[in-house]
Amino acid sequence: MNVELITAQIEEILNLQKCHALQLRTSTAGERLKLIRKLHDWVLSHRKDIRTALHSDYRKPFVETDISEIYPVVAEAKHTIKNLKHWMRVRRVPTPATFLGTKAHVQYEPKGSSLIIAPWNYPFSLAIGPLISALSAGCTAIIKPSEMTPHVSSLIHSMVGELFDNNQVYVIEGGLEASQALLAKPFDHIFFTGSPAVGKIVMRSAADHLASVTLELGGKSPVIVTKNANLKDAAKKIASTKFINCGQTCVAPDFVLIPTCVRDEFVNHLRDAIVTLYDREEAGVELSPDYGRIVNDRHFNRLTELVTDACAKGAMIARGGKNLPDQNFIEPTILTHVTDAMMVMEDEIFGPILPIMDYDDLDEALSVVNKMPKPLALYAFSNSNKLLAYIFQKTSSGGAVANDCVLHFLHPELPFGGVNNSGIGKAHGHYGFLEFSNQKGVLKQRIGFTAASTLLPPYNKAKRLLIEGLLKYF
Ligand code: NAD
Numbered sequence: 001m002n003v004e005l006i007t008a009q010i011e012e013i014l015n016l017q018k019c020h021a022l023q024l025r026t027s028t029a030g031e032r033l034k035l036i037r038k039l040h041d042w043v044l045s046h047r048k049d050i051r052t053a054l055h056s057d058y059r060k061p062f063v064e065t066d067i068s069e070i071y072p073v074v075a076e077a078k079h080t081i082k083n084l085k086h087w088m089r090v091r092r093v094p095t096p097a098t099f100l101g102t103k104a105h106v107q108y109e110p111k112g113s114s115l116i117i118a119p120w121n122y123p124f125s126l127a128i129g130p131l132i133s134a135l136s137a138g139c140t141a142i143i144k145p146s147e148m149t150p151h152v153s154s155l156i157h158s159m160v161g162e163l164f165d166n167n168q169v170y171v172i173e174g175g176l177e178a179s180q181a182l183l184a185k186p187f188d189h190i191f192f193t194g195s196p197a198v199g200k201i202v203m204r205s206a207a208d209h210l211a212s213v214t215l216e217l218g219g220k221s222p223v224i225v226t227k228n229a230n231l232k233d234a235a236k237k238i239a240s241t242k243f244i245n246c247g248q249t250c251v252a253p254d255f256v257l258i259p260t261c262v263r264d265e266f267v268n269h270l271r272d273a274i275v276t277l278y279d280r281e282e283a284g285v286e287l288s289p290d291y292g293r294i295v296n297d298r299h300f301n302r303l304t305e306l307v308t309d310a311c312a313k314g315a316m317i318a319r320g321g322k323n324l325p326d327q328n329f330i331e332p333t334i335l336t337h338v339t340d341a342m343m344v345m346e347d348e349i350f351g352p353i354l355p356i357m358d359y360d361d362l363d364e365a366l367s368v369v370n371k372m373p374k375p376l377a378l379y380a381f382s383n384s385n386k387l388l389a390y391i392f393q394k395t396s397s398g399g400a401v402a403n404d405c406v407l408h409f410l411h412p413e414l415p416f417g418g419v420n421n422s423g424i425g426k427a428h429g430h431y432g433f434l435e436f437s438n439q440k441g442v443l444k445q446r447i448g449f450t451a452a453s454t455l456l457p458p459y460n461k462a463k464r465l466l467i468e469g470l471l472k473y474f
Contacts, residue, residue, distance in 0.1 A: 017140035020167035040077035053151035110138030112188035120146035133432025147175035214425035220254040226382035234381040235269030241405040247352035260358040303351040373421035
């Protein structure tokens with residue numbers, strides 16, 4: 001479709017949605033939940049279609065789709081169904097002495113029309129999860145799925161057509177041109193998931209209309225392992241969360257910082273963990289039905305170049321290194337003797353390559369992390385609570401996990417998101433609802449008099465004394 005046609009289509013749908021958004025201001029929890037229940041039921045009854053679409057796009061194993069695409073959406077819907085009434089309730093706030101005679105509360109009004117732009121790496125859940133938040137808050141939504149996973153994009157298109165009226169939810173498929181045409185329009189809120197580079201473009205476009213934004217971005221999420229950690233347990237957890245989805249996960253452990261004295265023991269545990277996960281027969285990971293592929297040639301070439309560059313600069317491959325370009329297969333690859341002069345330590349890796357950097361003193365490891373842009377997640381493994389607290393206090397990251405990885409993403413009561421370079425705003429559950437809501441502060445004058453009215457001009461002596469008292473005692 002050419003740009004003029006896309007623009008005309010967007011304009012028509014957005015006008016419809018803007019009108020409907022006015023009606024949604026008074027929508028009840030029951031009305032919103034009806035839509036979310038429909039969505040929830042569709043997802044469970046179309047599990048096979050979702051699995052097939054993801055497998056066609058990048059050979060994602062079926063069970064991985066169940067765990068990482070279907071479960072998060074179903075869990076988000078269920079959590080919202082259970083809690084929405086409570087989230088929507090007005091929140092009374094206490095009345096300080098200076099406001100005697102008034103009553104105040106916070107009420108949650110829908111922001112209005114929203115735009116959801118999704119990435120390709122969890123193309124279903126990262127489009128539909130935010131949609132549940134938009135619906136819970138009473139917003140309309142236009143979704144732009146990623147063009148890099150066309151089967152999922154087309155499935156989302158038909159799902160939305162089946163479940164929703166155009167004035168409530170609509171899907172615009174396409175790549176850069178579709179995104180740019182959408183970003184030129186005056187949405188009330190934009191929920192973007194993707195790279196920090198595109199996040200900046202989204203924020204600049206949003207500025208033209210002063211649309212609010214949620215930016216769910218990426219970054220290099222470090223793992224800090226301390227000397228006294230359970231190394232076998234850490235290796236198992238790091239390997240399973242690094243190599244799921246072939247390393248193409250926003251919160252995947254990006255690199256590991258480990259004391260030099262335990263590095264070799266840790267690497268041996270990592271090797272064992274990879275064998276247990278994907279290569280029990282020792283016939284090659286490429287034969288495992290549980291291991292996916294890189295999404296396209298561009299990313300395959302980018303990742304193999306990272307390994308070549310690292311090896312040329314002195315890194316060693318402790319395991320892996322095998323590639324099959326015809327299938328976009330990259331073996332789980334562990335690099336040791338890594339330094340920050342290597343390309344692999346510059347940007348988010350987003351693939352199955354795990355660099356290991358040594359440190360001798362914990363503060364040295366923390367300074368490596370603090371020199372980088374703030375990551376989406378930080379993982380620390382240690383059997384000392386004191387050290388864990390020290391690491392979390394001395395670093396800044398969107399989220400953090402002690403003695404495990406990635407699990408915070410699935411916890412329904414935790415806010416999920418980045419900080420600065422890894423994102424702005426928070427998603428999931430109540431936090432997602434708040435992101436699509438305007439938290440309107442409402443004050444009601446009850447008796448026609450407040451302390452504030454005693455401070456109007458003329459500022460005579462008595463009033464000046466009153467102000468002195470106010471500054472001193474309230
Ligand atoms: P991307 O930024 O390239 O693309 C994301 C979306 O933006 C796609 O729909 C794409 O069509 C659109 N887009 C691309 N270029 C654009 C432009 N110039 N102008 C407007 N729109 C544009 O990201 P990706 O490659 O799809 O996903 C990978 C990135 O997403 C990684 O950085 C990863 O960490 C991040 N991510 C973050 C989260 C999170 O929850 N924080 C989740 C998944 C992925």
